[in-house]
Amino acid sequence: MASGDDSPIFEDDESPLYSLEKMTDLVAVWEVALSDGIHKIEFEHGTTSGKRVVYVDGKEEIRKEWMFKLVGKETFCVGAAKTKATINIDAISGFAYEYTLEINGKSLKKYMENRSKTTNTWVLHLDGEDLRVVLEKDTMDVWCNGKKMETAVSRHCVRYRWNVTAPPDSGDVVINQVLSGEFVEDGTETHFSVGSHSCYIKAVSSGKRKEGIIHTLIVDNKEIPEILE
Numbered sequence: 001m002a003s004g005d006d007s008p009i010f011e012d013d014e015s016p017l018y019s020l021e022k023m024t025d026l027v028a029v030w031e032v033a034l035s036d037g038i039h040k041i042e043f044e045h046g047t048t049s050g051k052r053v054v055y056v057d058g059k060e061e062i063r064k065e066w067m068f069k070l071v072g073k074e075t076f077c078v079g080a081a082k083t084k085a086t087i088n089i090d091a092i093s094g095f096a097y098e099y100t101l102e103i104n105g106k107s108l109k110k111y112m113e114n115r116s117k118t119t120n121t122w123v124l125h126l127d128g129e130d131l132r133v134v135l136e137k138d139t140m141d142v143w144c145n146g147k148k149m150e151t152a153v154s155r156h157c158v159r160y161r162w163n164v165t166a167p168p169d170s171g172d173v174v175i176n177q178v179l180s181g182e183f184v185e186d187g188t189e190t191h192f193s194v195g196s197h198s199c200y201i202k203a204v205s206s207g208k209r210k211e212g213i214i215h216t217l218i219v220d221n222k223e224i225p226e227i228l229e
Contacts, residue, residue, distance in 0.1 A: 033229035
């Protein structure tokens with residue numbers, strides 16, 4: 001059992017790395033949106049043996065077969081940035097247990113609320129490829145399809161641009177990093193291209209202290225709506 005928005009979700013989809021049929025003690029599943037992608041965390045807990053198994057994106061990260069103490073916590077890392085995650089196991093009554101997930105020491109709900117204030121995320125489909133672009137506003141790190149892009153900082157503005165191309169019949173996305181940026185009258189524009197498509201992130205002041213800078217992704221002169229994760 002779990003509580004609040006930190007509660008797990010259950011799904012019937014299959015993973016290429018293991019069979020859910022073998023996970024007889026599966027008690028919790030969470031999805032966590034980070035800059036490098038959306039990660040799936042699964043937790044097995046044997047309430048008789050005390051067994052604890054943690055999977056991240058289908059890969060086994062922790063396995064403990066016998067645990068005399070049925071409550072406690074398991075800490076591990078998620079994603080390319082090695083974000084700290086902790087699963088808390090608490091008894092609520094009799095043989096019923098509650099499972100909650102923390103990210104960087106915060107409840108999942110609180111972490112995602114904070115993240116929504118410090119990042120912008122866009123998802124688009126171009127030339128047969130699904131792209132997820134994330135801008136981390138506090139560090140100005142830029143991620144595209146799970147890869148952190150290099151950035152260059154001048155005294156006047158942050159300059160970054162990247163090209164994303166898909167070689168014919170390869171099925172792979174190749175990211176060629178080229179740094180650039182420019183000032184415009186009402187803010188800055190950060191240009192990059194996706195295949196033959198012209199794109200840029202426009203940053204302008206909202207004029208309101210609480211809202212700060214507004215970042216907008218433009219692709220082929222069309223604004224791409226931001227998504228909330």
